[in-house]
Amino acid sequence: MLAIERKNEILSILQKEQRVLVAELSTRYQVTEETIRRDLEKLEKEGFVKKTYGGAVLNKNSTIDMPLKIREKTNRKEKQKIAQTVASLIEDGESIMLDSSSTSLMIAQELKKKKKLTVITNSVEVLIELSGCEGIKVISTGGTLRDSSLSLVGKMAQDVLEKYYVDKAILSCKGIDLAKGVTDSHEMEADVKNCMHNCARTTILAADTSKLEHVFFVKVMDLSEGDILVLDKTPKKEWVDCLEKRGIRLITGAE
Known part of the structure:
Protein backbone atom coordinates (compact mmCIF):
# COMPACT_ATOMS: atom_id res chain seq x y z
CA MET A 1 0.00 0.00 0.00
CA LEU A 2 1.27 3.47 -0.89
CA ALA A 3 1.88 5.94 1.94
CA ILE A 4 -0.84 8.29 0.64
CA GLU A 5 -3.35 5.43 0.57
CA ARG A 6 -2.47 4.50 4.15
CA LYS A 7 -2.83 8.13 5.26
CA ASN A 8 -6.26 8.37 3.63
CA GLU A 9 -7.38 5.17 5.32
CA ILE A 10 -6.17 6.46 8.67
CA LEU A 11 -8.17 9.65 8.09
CA SER A 12 -11.25 7.57 7.29
CA ILE A 13 -10.84 5.63 10.53
CA LEU A 14 -10.42 8.88 12.47
CA GLN A 15 -13.49 10.38 10.84
CA LYS A 16 -15.53 7.41 12.03
CA GLU A 17 -13.95 6.52 15.38
CA GLN A 18 -12.45 9.91 16.38
CA ARG A 19 -9.18 8.32 17.62
CA VAL A 20 -6.46 5.84 16.59
CA LEU A 21 -3.62 4.01 18.34
CA VAL A 22 -0.14 3.67 16.84
CA ALA A 23 0.25 0.01 17.87
CA GLU A 24 -3.08 -1.00 16.31
CA LEU A 25 -2.35 0.81 13.05
CA SER A 26 1.12 -0.73 12.91
CA THR A 27 -0.38 -4.22 13.12
CA ARG A 28 -3.19 -3.41 10.71
CA TYR A 29 -0.91 -2.12 7.95
CA GLN A 30 2.10 -4.33 8.77
CA VAL A 31 4.52 -1.41 9.02
CA THR A 32 6.68 -0.20 11.90
CA GLU A 33 5.28 2.01 14.63
CA GLU A 34 7.77 4.67 13.55
CA THR A 35 6.20 4.69 10.08
CA ILE A 36 2.75 5.23 11.62
CA ARG A 37 4.10 8.04 13.80
CA ARG A 38 5.45 9.77 10.69
CA ASP A 39 2.02 9.41 9.04
CA LEU A 40 0.37 10.98 12.06
CA GLU A 41 2.96 13.78 12.17
CA LYS A 42 2.14 14.66 8.55
CA LEU A 43 -1.59 14.59 9.28
CA GLU A 44 -1.01 16.84 12.28
CA LYS A 45 0.95 19.34 10.16
CA GLU A 46 -1.95 19.34 7.69
CA GLY A 47 -4.29 20.17 10.57
CA PHE A 48 -6.42 17.02 10.49
CA VAL A 49 -5.31 15.37 13.76
CA LYS A 50 -3.84 16.09 17.16
CA LYS A 51 -1.20 13.63 18.35
CA THR A 52 -1.67 12.08 21.76
CA TYR A 53 0.36 9.63 23.82
CA GLY A 54 0.35 6.40 21.79
CA GLY A 55 -1.91 7.68 19.03
CA ALA A 56 -3.94 10.61 17.72
CA VAL A 57 -7.43 12.13 17.84
CA LEU A 58 -9.42 13.87 15.14
CA ASN A 59 -8.99 17.65 15.11
CA LYS A 60 -12.49 19.07 15.58
CA ASN A 61 -11.45 22.65 14.84
CA SER A 62 -14.44 24.41 13.24
CA THR A 63 -12.38 25.53 10.22
CA ILE A 64 -11.02 22.08 9.29
CA ASP A 65 -12.48 20.64 6.10
CA MET A 66 -11.80 16.95 5.42
CA PRO A 67 -10.98 16.03 1.79
CA LEU A 68 -14.05 14.98 -0.19
Missing part, protein backbone atom coordinates in the same frame (compact mmCIF):
# COMPACT_ATOMS: atom_id res chain seq x y z
CA LYS A 69 -12.75 11.46 -0.83
CA ILE A 70 -12.51 10.90 2.92
CA ARG A 71 -15.95 12.35 3.65
CA GLU A 72 -17.53 10.18 0.96
CA LYS A 73 -16.37 7.05 2.80
CA THR A 74 -17.90 8.15 6.11
CA ASN A 75 -21.45 7.10 7.13
CA ARG A 76 -22.10 5.68 3.66
CA LYS A 77 -25.16 3.65 4.69
CA GLU A 78 -26.76 6.70 6.29
CA LYS A 79 -25.98 8.86 3.26
CA GLN A 80 -27.39 6.26 0.87
CA LYS A 81 -30.62 6.19 2.85
CA ILE A 82 -30.76 9.99 2.80
CA ALA A 83 -30.04 10.10 -0.97
CA GLN A 84 -32.93 7.77 -1.72
CA THR A 85 -35.26 9.83 0.43
CA VAL A 86 -34.19 13.10 -1.20
CA ALA A 87 -34.66 11.67 -4.71
CA SER A 88 -38.21 10.63 -3.80
CA LEU A 89 -39.00 14.31 -3.13
CA ILE A 90 -37.98 15.40 -6.63
CA GLU A 91 -40.65 15.35 -9.34
CA ASP A 92 -40.04 14.76 -13.04
CA GLY A 93 -39.73 18.07 -14.87
CA GLU A 94 -38.41 20.07 -11.91
CA SER A 95 -35.39 22.35 -11.87
CA ILE A 96 -32.99 21.90 -8.95
CA MET A 97 -29.69 23.13 -7.57
CA LEU A 98 -27.34 20.57 -6.05
CA ASP A 99 -24.29 21.49 -3.97
CA SER A 100 -20.87 19.82 -3.73
CA SER A 101 -21.32 17.99 -0.43
CA SER A 102 -20.22 14.39 0.08
CA THR A 103 -23.85 13.26 -0.16
CA SER A 104 -24.40 14.97 -3.51
CA LEU A 105 -22.86 12.22 -5.65
CA MET A 106 -25.19 9.60 -4.11
CA ILE A 107 -28.16 11.91 -4.66
CA ALA A 108 -27.11 12.45 -8.28
CA GLN A 109 -26.95 8.68 -8.82
CA GLU A 110 -30.53 8.39 -7.58
CA LEU A 111 -31.67 11.32 -9.73
CA LYS A 112 -30.54 9.47 -12.88
CA LYS A 113 -33.75 7.45 -12.54
CA LYS A 114 -35.85 10.56 -13.20
CA LYS A 115 -37.27 11.17 -16.67
CA LYS A 116 -36.77 14.91 -17.00
CA LEU A 117 -34.77 17.30 -14.81
CA THR A 118 -32.69 20.44 -14.98
CA VAL A 119 -29.77 20.29 -12.54
CA ILE A 120 -27.56 23.27 -11.72
CA THR A 121 -24.49 22.32 -9.70
CA ASN A 122 -21.07 23.47 -8.56
CA SER A 123 -19.90 19.87 -8.01
CA VAL A 124 -17.40 18.47 -10.52
CA GLU A 125 -18.34 14.91 -9.47
CA VAL A 126 -22.04 15.56 -10.07
CA LEU A 127 -21.30 17.08 -13.49
CA ILE A 128 -19.44 13.92 -14.49
CA GLU A 129 -22.04 11.58 -12.96
CA LEU A 130 -24.97 13.19 -14.80
CA SER A 131 -23.18 13.79 -18.10
CA GLY A 132 -24.83 11.94 -20.96
CA CYS A 133 -28.00 11.13 -18.98
CA GLU A 134 -30.93 11.31 -21.36
CA GLY A 135 -33.61 13.68 -20.12
CA ILE A 136 -31.35 15.50 -17.63
CA LYS A 137 -30.08 18.96 -18.54
CA VAL A 138 -26.98 19.82 -16.52
CA ILE A 139 -25.74 23.39 -15.97
CA SER A 140 -22.35 24.12 -14.40
CA THR A 141 -21.85 27.20 -12.27
CA GLY A 142 -18.27 27.61 -13.38
CA GLY A 143 -15.98 29.31 -10.88
CA THR A 144 -12.74 28.62 -9.03
CA LEU A 145 -11.92 24.95 -8.42
CA ARG A 146 -11.37 23.83 -4.82
CA ASP A 147 -9.22 20.71 -5.12
CA SER A 148 -10.12 19.27 -1.71
CA SER A 149 -13.86 19.26 -2.41
CA LEU A 150 -13.89 19.15 -6.24
CA SER A 151 -16.24 22.12 -6.11
CA LEU A 152 -16.54 25.36 -8.07
CA VAL A 153 -16.78 28.44 -5.86
CA GLY A 154 -16.31 32.20 -5.89
CA LYS A 155 -18.08 35.19 -7.41
CA MET A 156 -18.37 33.63 -10.87
CA ALA A 157 -20.26 30.65 -9.44
CA GLN A 158 -22.55 32.90 -7.42
CA ASP A 159 -23.22 35.20 -10.41
CA VAL A 160 -24.38 32.22 -12.48
CA LEU A 161 -26.61 30.89 -9.70
CA GLU A 162 -28.29 34.26 -9.19
CA LYS A 163 -29.58 34.19 -12.77
CA TYR A 164 -31.84 31.23 -12.02
CA TYR A 165 -34.93 30.50 -9.91
CA VAL A 166 -35.49 26.81 -9.29
CA ASP A 167 -38.03 24.52 -7.65
CA LYS A 168 -35.67 23.03 -5.08
CA ALA A 169 -32.14 23.46 -3.74
CA ILE A 170 -30.56 20.31 -2.30
CA LEU A 171 -27.85 21.13 0.22
CA SER A 172 -25.85 19.60 3.02
CA CYS A 173 -23.64 21.13 5.71
CA LYS A 174 -21.12 20.43 8.47
CA GLY A 175 -23.36 21.34 11.41
CA ILE A 176 -26.95 22.16 12.37
CA ASP A 177 -27.90 23.90 15.60
CA LEU A 178 -31.33 25.08 16.76
CA ALA A 179 -29.95 28.45 17.85
CA LYS A 180 -27.02 29.03 15.44
CA GLY A 181 -28.63 27.59 12.30
CA VAL A 182 -26.87 25.78 9.46
CA THR A 183 -23.07 26.13 9.45
CA ASP A 184 -20.05 25.06 7.41
CA SER A 185 -16.27 25.10 7.70
CA HIS A 186 -15.41 27.07 4.53
CA GLU A 187 -16.63 30.58 3.71
CA MET A 188 -16.72 30.24 -0.08
CA GLU A 189 -18.64 26.96 0.12
CA ALA A 190 -21.08 28.59 2.54
CA ASP A 191 -21.62 31.51 0.15
CA VAL A 192 -22.54 29.15 -2.70
CA LYS A 193 -24.93 27.16 -0.50
CA ASN A 194 -26.61 30.34 0.73
CA CYS A 195 -26.97 31.56 -2.83
CA MET A 196 -28.66 28.27 -3.84
CA HIS A 197 -30.99 28.58 -0.84
CA ASN A 198 -32.02 32.09 -1.93
CA CYS A 199 -32.68 30.97 -5.52
CA ALA A 200 -35.05 28.11 -4.66
CA ARG A 201 -38.72 27.94 -3.75
CA THR A 202 -37.92 25.10 -1.34
CA THR A 203 -34.64 24.02 0.22
CA ILE A 204 -34.00 20.38 1.10
CA LEU A 205 -31.24 20.08 3.69
CA ALA A 206 -29.81 16.55 3.68
CA ALA A 207 -27.74 15.52 6.70
CA ASP A 208 -27.05 12.58 8.97
CA THR A 209 -27.92 13.03 12.64
CA SER A 210 -24.24 13.18 13.67
CA LYS A 211 -24.30 16.81 12.43
CA LEU A 212 -27.02 17.90 14.83
CA GLU A 213 -26.01 20.21 17.70
CA HIS A 214 -22.67 21.05 16.05
CA VAL A 215 -21.58 24.56 15.08
CA PHE A 216 -18.82 25.24 12.55
CA PHE A 217 -16.88 28.29 11.39
CA VAL A 218 -19.35 30.17 9.18
CA LYS A 219 -23.13 30.42 9.07
CA VAL A 220 -24.80 29.29 5.83
CA MET A 221 -28.46 30.04 6.47
CA ASP A 222 -31.51 29.42 8.57
CA LEU A 223 -34.08 26.99 7.24
CA SER A 224 -37.32 28.77 6.35
CA GLU A 225 -40.96 27.79 6.74
CA GLY A 226 -41.76 25.24 4.03
CA ASP A 227 -38.20 23.94 3.78
CA ILE A 228 -37.41 20.26 4.36
CA LEU A 229 -34.84 18.60 6.62
CA VAL A 230 -33.96 15.01 5.63
CA LEU A 231 -32.18 12.94 8.29
CA ASP A 232 -31.18 9.29 8.45
CA LYS A 233 -33.14 8.76 11.68
CA THR A 234 -35.53 10.60 13.98
CA PRO A 235 -33.80 13.19 16.23
CA LYS A 236 -34.56 14.04 19.85
CA LYS A 237 -38.05 15.31 20.72
CA GLU A 238 -36.63 18.81 21.24
CA TRP A 239 -35.68 18.92 17.57
CA VAL A 240 -38.97 17.47 16.35
CA ASP A 241 -40.97 20.02 18.33
CA CYS A 242 -38.81 22.98 17.28
CA LEU A 243 -38.90 22.09 13.58
CA GLU A 244 -42.67 21.66 13.70
CA LYS A 245 -43.06 25.04 15.39
CA ARG A 246 -40.95 26.72 12.69
CA GLY A 247 -42.90 25.10 9.85
CA ILE A 248 -39.95 23.01 8.67
CA ARG A 249 -40.88 19.56 7.41
CA LEU A 250 -38.86 16.71 8.92
CA ILE A 251 -38.40 13.49 6.95
CA THR A 252 -36.24 10.57 8.06
CA GLY A 253 -34.80 7.78 5.95
CA ALA A 254 -36.96 5.32 7.88
CA GLU A 255 -40.16 6.85 6.50
Whole structure:
Protein backbone atom coordinates (compact mmCIF):
# COMPACT_ATOMS: atom_id res chain seq x y z
CA MET A 1 0.00 0.00 0.00
CA LEU A 2 1.27 3.47 -0.89
CA ALA A 3 1.88 5.94 1.94
CA ILE A 4 -0.84 8.29 0.64
CA GLU A 5 -3.35 5.43 0.57
CA ARG A 6 -2.47 4.50 4.15
CA LYS A 7 -2.83 8.13 5.26
CA ASN A 8 -6.26 8.37 3.63
CA GLU A 9 -7.38 5.17 5.32
CA ILE A 10 -6.17 6.46 8.67
CA LEU A 11 -8.17 9.65 8.09
CA SER A 12 -11.25 7.57 7.29
CA ILE A 13 -10.84 5.63 10.53
CA LEU A 14 -10.42 8.88 12.47
CA GLN A 15 -13.49 10.38 10.84
CA LYS A 16 -15.53 7.41 12.03
CA GLU A 17 -13.95 6.52 15.38
CA GLN A 18 -12.45 9.91 16.38
CA ARG A 19 -9.18 8.32 17.62
CA VAL A 20 -6.46 5.84 16.59
CA LEU A 21 -3.62 4.01 18.34
CA VAL A 22 -0.14 3.67 16.84
CA ALA A 23 0.25 0.01 17.87
CA GLU A 24 -3.08 -1.00 16.31
CA LEU A 25 -2.35 0.81 13.05
CA SER A 26 1.12 -0.73 12.91
CA THR A 27 -0.38 -4.22 13.12
CA ARG A 28 -3.19 -3.41 10.71
CA TYR A 29 -0.91 -2.12 7.95
CA GLN A 30 2.10 -4.33 8.77
CA VAL A 31 4.52 -1.41 9.02
CA THR A 32 6.68 -0.20 11.90
CA GLU A 33 5.28 2.01 14.63
CA GLU A 34 7.77 4.67 13.55
CA THR A 35 6.20 4.69 10.08
CA ILE A 36 2.75 5.23 11.62
CA ARG A 37 4.10 8.04 13.80
CA ARG A 38 5.45 9.77 10.69
CA ASP A 39 2.02 9.41 9.04
CA LEU A 40 0.37 10.98 12.06
CA GLU A 41 2.96 13.78 12.17
CA LYS A 42 2.14 14.66 8.55
CA LEU A 43 -1.59 14.59 9.28
CA GLU A 44 -1.01 16.84 12.28
CA LYS A 45 0.95 19.34 10.16
CA GLU A 46 -1.95 19.34 7.69
CA GLY A 47 -4.29 20.17 10.57
CA PHE A 48 -6.42 17.02 10.49
CA VAL A 49 -5.31 15.37 13.76
CA LYS A 50 -3.84 16.09 17.16
CA LYS A 51 -1.20 13.63 18.35
CA THR A 52 -1.67 12.08 21.76
CA TYR A 53 0.36 9.63 23.82
CA GLY A 54 0.35 6.40 21.79
CA GLY A 55 -1.91 7.68 19.03
CA ALA A 56 -3.94 10.61 17.72
CA VAL A 57 -7.43 12.13 17.84
CA LEU A 58 -9.42 13.87 15.14
CA ASN A 59 -8.99 17.65 15.11
CA LYS A 60 -12.49 19.07 15.58
CA ASN A 61 -11.45 22.65 14.84
CA SER A 62 -14.44 24.41 13.24
CA THR A 63 -12.38 25.53 10.22
CA ILE A 64 -11.02 22.08 9.29
CA ASP A 65 -12.48 20.64 6.10
CA MET A 66 -11.80 16.95 5.42
CA PRO A 67 -10.98 16.03 1.79
CA LEU A 68 -14.05 14.98 -0.19
CA LYS A 69 -12.75 11.46 -0.83
CA ILE A 70 -12.51 10.90 2.92
CA ARG A 71 -15.95 12.35 3.65
CA GLU A 72 -17.53 10.18 0.96
CA LYS A 73 -16.37 7.05 2.80
CA THR A 74 -17.90 8.15 6.11
CA ASN A 75 -21.45 7.10 7.13
CA ARG A 76 -22.10 5.68 3.66
CA LYS A 77 -25.16 3.65 4.69
CA GLU A 78 -26.76 6.70 6.29
CA LYS A 79 -25.98 8.86 3.26
CA GLN A 80 -27.39 6.26 0.87
CA LYS A 81 -30.62 6.19 2.85
CA ILE A 82 -30.76 9.99 2.80
CA ALA A 83 -30.04 10.10 -0.97
CA GLN A 84 -32.93 7.77 -1.72
CA THR A 85 -35.26 9.83 0.43
CA VAL A 86 -34.19 13.10 -1.20
CA ALA A 87 -34.66 11.67 -4.71
CA SER A 88 -38.21 10.63 -3.80
CA LEU A 89 -39.00 14.31 -3.13
CA ILE A 90 -37.98 15.40 -6.63
CA GLU A 91 -40.65 15.35 -9.34
CA ASP A 92 -40.04 14.76 -13.04
CA GLY A 93 -39.73 18.07 -14.87
CA GLU A 94 -38.41 20.07 -11.91
CA SER A 95 -35.39 22.35 -11.87
CA ILE A 96 -32.99 21.90 -8.95
CA MET A 97 -29.69 23.13 -7.57
CA LEU A 98 -27.34 20.57 -6.05
CA ASP A 99 -24.29 21.49 -3.97
CA SER A 100 -20.87 19.82 -3.73
CA SER A 101 -21.32 17.99 -0.43
CA SER A 102 -20.22 14.39 0.08
CA THR A 103 -23.85 13.26 -0.16
CA SER A 104 -24.40 14.97 -3.51
CA LEU A 105 -22.86 12.22 -5.65
CA MET A 106 -25.19 9.60 -4.11
CA ILE A 107 -28.16 11.91 -4.66
CA ALA A 108 -27.11 12.45 -8.28
CA GLN A 109 -26.95 8.68 -8.82
CA GLU A 110 -30.53 8.39 -7.58
CA LEU A 111 -31.67 11.32 -9.73
CA LYS A 112 -30.54 9.47 -12.88
CA LYS A 113 -33.75 7.45 -12.54
CA LYS A 114 -35.85 10.56 -13.20
CA LYS A 115 -37.27 11.17 -16.67
CA LYS A 116 -36.77 14.91 -17.00
CA LEU A 117 -34.77 17.30 -14.81
CA THR A 118 -32.69 20.44 -14.98
CA VAL A 119 -29.77 20.29 -12.54
CA ILE A 120 -27.56 23.27 -11.72
CA THR A 121 -24.49 22.32 -9.70
CA ASN A 122 -21.07 23.47 -8.56
CA SER A 123 -19.90 19.87 -8.01
CA VAL A 124 -17.40 18.47 -10.52
CA GLU A 125 -18.34 14.91 -9.47
CA VAL A 126 -22.04 15.56 -10.07
CA LEU A 127 -21.30 17.08 -13.49
CA ILE A 128 -19.44 13.92 -14.49
CA GLU A 129 -22.04 11.58 -12.96
CA LEU A 130 -24.97 13.19 -14.80
CA SER A 131 -23.18 13.79 -18.10
CA GLY A 132 -24.83 11.94 -20.96
CA CYS A 133 -28.00 11.13 -18.98
CA GLU A 134 -30.93 11.31 -21.36
CA GLY A 135 -33.61 13.68 -20.12
CA ILE A 136 -31.35 15.50 -17.63
CA LYS A 137 -30.08 18.96 -18.54
CA VAL A 138 -26.98 19.82 -16.52
CA ILE A 139 -25.74 23.39 -15.97
CA SER A 140 -22.35 24.12 -14.40
CA THR A 141 -21.85 27.20 -12.27
CA GLY A 142 -18.27 27.61 -13.38
CA GLY A 143 -15.98 29.31 -10.88
CA THR A 144 -12.74 28.62 -9.03
CA LEU A 145 -11.92 24.95 -8.42
CA ARG A 146 -11.37 23.83 -4.82
CA ASP A 147 -9.22 20.71 -5.12
CA SER A 148 -10.12 19.27 -1.71
CA SER A 149 -13.86 19.26 -2.41
CA LEU A 150 -13.89 19.15 -6.24
CA SER A 151 -16.24 22.12 -6.11
CA LEU A 152 -16.54 25.36 -8.07
CA VAL A 153 -16.78 28.44 -5.86
CA GLY A 154 -16.31 32.20 -5.89
CA LYS A 155 -18.08 35.19 -7.41
CA MET A 156 -18.37 33.63 -10.87
CA ALA A 157 -20.26 30.65 -9.44
CA GLN A 158 -22.55 32.90 -7.42
CA ASP A 159 -23.22 35.20 -10.41
CA VAL A 160 -24.38 32.22 -12.48
CA LEU A 161 -26.61 30.89 -9.70
CA GLU A 162 -28.29 34.26 -9.19
CA LYS A 163 -29.58 34.19 -12.77
CA TYR A 164 -31.84 31.23 -12.02
CA TYR A 165 -34.93 30.50 -9.91
CA VAL A 166 -35.49 26.81 -9.29
CA ASP A 167 -38.03 24.52 -7.65
CA LYS A 168 -35.67 23.03 -5.08
CA ALA A 169 -32.14 23.46 -3.74
CA ILE A 170 -30.56 20.31 -2.30
CA LEU A 171 -27.85 21.13 0.22
CA SER A 172 -25.85 19.60 3.02
CA CYS A 173 -23.64 21.13 5.71
CA LYS A 174 -21.12 20.43 8.47
CA GLY A 175 -23.36 21.34 11.41
CA ILE A 176 -26.95 22.16 12.37
CA ASP A 177 -27.90 23.90 15.60
CA LEU A 178 -31.33 25.08 16.76
CA ALA A 179 -29.95 28.45 17.85
CA LYS A 180 -27.02 29.03 15.44
CA GLY A 181 -28.63 27.59 12.30
CA VAL A 182 -26.87 25.78 9.46
CA THR A 183 -23.07 26.13 9.45
CA ASP A 184 -20.05 25.06 7.41
CA SER A 185 -16.27 25.10 7.70
CA HIS A 186 -15.41 27.07 4.53
CA GLU A 187 -16.63 30.58 3.71
CA MET A 188 -16.72 30.24 -0.08
CA GLU A 189 -18.64 26.96 0.12
CA ALA A 190 -21.08 28.59 2.54
CA ASP A 191 -21.62 31.51 0.15
CA VAL A 192 -22.54 29.15 -2.70
CA LYS A 193 -24.93 27.16 -0.50
CA ASN A 194 -26.61 30.34 0.73
CA CYS A 195 -26.97 31.56 -2.83
CA MET A 196 -28.66 28.27 -3.84
CA HIS A 197 -30.99 28.58 -0.84
CA ASN A 198 -32.02 32.09 -1.93
CA CYS A 199 -32.68 30.97 -5.52
CA ALA A 200 -35.05 28.11 -4.66
CA ARG A 201 -38.72 27.94 -3.75
CA THR A 202 -37.92 25.10 -1.34
CA THR A 203 -34.64 24.02 0.22
CA ILE A 204 -34.00 20.38 1.10
CA LEU A 205 -31.24 20.08 3.69
CA ALA A 206 -29.81 16.55 3.68
CA ALA A 207 -27.74 15.52 6.70
CA ASP A 208 -27.05 12.58 8.97
CA THR A 209 -27.92 13.03 12.64
CA SER A 210 -24.24 13.18 13.67
CA LYS A 211 -24.30 16.81 12.43
CA LEU A 212 -27.02 17.90 14.83
CA GLU A 213 -26.01 20.21 17.70
CA HIS A 214 -22.67 21.05 16.05
CA VAL A 215 -21.58 24.56 15.08
CA PHE A 216 -18.82 25.24 12.55
CA PHE A 217 -16.88 28.29 11.39
CA VAL A 218 -19.35 30.17 9.18
CA LYS A 219 -23.13 30.42 9.07
CA VAL A 220 -24.80 29.29 5.83
CA MET A 221 -28.46 30.04 6.47
CA ASP A 222 -31.51 29.42 8.57
CA LEU A 223 -34.08 26.99 7.24
CA SER A 224 -37.32 28.77 6.35
CA GLU A 225 -40.96 27.79 6.74
CA GLY A 226 -41.76 25.24 4.03
CA ASP A 227 -38.20 23.94 3.78
CA ILE A 228 -37.41 20.26 4.36
CA LEU A 229 -34.84 18.60 6.62
CA VAL A 230 -33.96 15.01 5.63
CA LEU A 231 -32.18 12.94 8.29
CA ASP A 232 -31.18 9.29 8.45
CA LYS A 233 -33.14 8.76 11.68
CA THR A 234 -35.53 10.60 13.98
CA PRO A 235 -33.80 13.19 16.23
CA LYS A 236 -34.56 14.04 19.85
CA LYS A 237 -38.05 15.31 20.72
CA GLU A 238 -36.63 18.81 21.24
CA TRP A 239 -35.68 18.92 17.57
CA VAL A 240 -38.97 17.47 16.35
CA ASP A 241 -40.97 20.02 18.33
CA CYS A 242 -38.81 22.98 17.28
CA LEU A 243 -38.90 22.09 13.58
CA GLU A 244 -42.67 21.66 13.70
CA LYS A 245 -43.06 25.04 15.39
CA ARG A 246 -40.95 26.72 12.69
CA GLY A 247 -42.90 25.10 9.85
CA ILE A 248 -39.95 23.01 8.67
CA ARG A 249 -40.88 19.56 7.41
CA LEU A 250 -38.86 16.71 8.92
CA ILE A 251 -38.40 13.49 6.95
CA THR A 252 -36.24 10.57 8.06
CA GLY A 253 -34.80 7.78 5.95
CA ALA A 254 -36.96 5.32 7.88
CA GLU A 255 -40.16 6.85 6.50
